[in-house]
Amino acid sequence: xxxxxxxxxxxxxxxxxxxxDLAAQPNKTxxxxxxxxxxxxxxxxxxxxxxxxxxxxxxxxxxxGIVGIMEIVRTAYPDHTAFDPDSKYxxxxxxxxxxxxxxxxxxxxxxxxxxxxxxTLKADPVLSTMRVCQKGSRLSIMPVSVDEWDAVLDMxxxxxxxx
DNA sequence: GCCAACGTTGGC
DNA sequence: GCCAACGTTGGC
Numbered sequence: 001x002x003x004x005x006x007x008x009x010x011x012x013x014x015x016x017x018x019x020x021d022l023a024a025q026p027n028k029t030x031x032x033x034x035x036x037x038x039x040x041x042x043x044x045x046x047x048x049x050x051x052x053x054x055x056x057x058x059x060x061x062x063x064x065g066i067v068g069i070m071e072i073v074r075t076a077y078p079d080h081t082a083f084d085p086d087s088k089y090x091x092x093x094x095x096x097x098x099x100x101x102x103x104x105x106x107x108x109x110x111x112x113x114x115x116x117x118x119x120t121l122k123a124d125p126v127l128s129t130m131r132v133c134q135k136g137s138r139l140s141i142m143p144v145s146v147d148e149w150d151a152v153l154d155m156x157x158x159x160x161x162x163x
Numbered sequence: 164g165c166c167a168a169c170g171t172t173g174g175c
Numbered sequence: 176g177c178c179a180a181c182g183t184t185g186g187c
Contacts, residue, residue, distance in 0.1 A: 013185090036183095037170075060185050118186080136168035138184050 006047055007144040008054035009066070009132055010106070019056045019068045019111060028108035029073060033081045034089040036101060040141040044076045044104050047143065054106065055144065055152065057132065058115075065117035066152055074105035112156035126151050 010032065012018070022030055035041055052072040058064055078099035081089040094100035121127045131142045144152075 011185090039170095064186070135186090136184090138169060140184085 003051070006049060006052045007146065007149040008043070008048065008052060008072075009057050009130075009142050009144050010054045010070075011057045011059040011132075011140040013060045014058045015061065018058065019070075019108070022056070022070065022106065023108040023111075025108070029105055031074075031079075031103045031105050033079050033103045035079065035103060035140060036089065036091065037138075037140060040139055041076075041102055043141050043143065044102050048072055048075060048104055050075055053109070053149075055149075059140075063115070063117050065115050065120065066112065066156075067115045068111040069109040070106040071109050072104055073107045076102040076104050079103040112153075112158060114155075114157040116152050116155050120155060121152070124151070124155070127155075 017030075022028065032044075035044065050072055054070050054072060055066045056068040056070055058067050078096075079089070079094075079101040081087040082091040082094035082099065082101045083096050084090055089101075091100060118132065121130060122133045127133065127148060130144070130148055131137050131139060
């Protein structure tokens with residue numbers, strides 16, 4: 001019996017860290033640091049497993065949308081940037097002995113042949129229910145259903161299914 | 164750059 | 176525990 005994997009959408013501002021930046025990392029792998037929202041953290045802590053797949057979403061840019069796919073390669077562990085006073089993610093209330101914030105490691109898989117913009121998602125009757133389409137949605141990590149995952153891939157021109 | 168939506172903080 | 180003030184997110 002195959003293990004069920006979960007699907008995710010993770011936002012990043014391309015000016016700060018784009019999908020190309022991830023692909024340029026050694027082993028195409030990096031840690032996903034700087035999550036400072038409890039709900040997003042809890043998703044990582046409770047539901048994110050090694051082998052899960054995630055959409056890389058570019059936010060706060062000319063054309064926000066889903067641009068590629070990455071894989072979760074390490075489950076949640078303490079986000080060290082919270083302990084670094086020089087980091088913009090520094091949080092004096094995160095105790096190294098009881099870390100408040102977590103991160104995961106992600107590995108670049110591929111870019112979508114055609115990015116699926118937020119406008120495109122919103123225009124689709126199935127995908128417009130995605131959390132990322134909701135007005136005022138600020139969650140930077142959110143679950144994606146299998147149906148949503150496949151529908152996005154269909155729109156991306158890739159044609160392939162998720163499995 | 165604007166601003167609506169939202170989460171967090173802290174006084175009470 | 177309420178809620179106003181504040182800071183941040185992120186589309187536009």
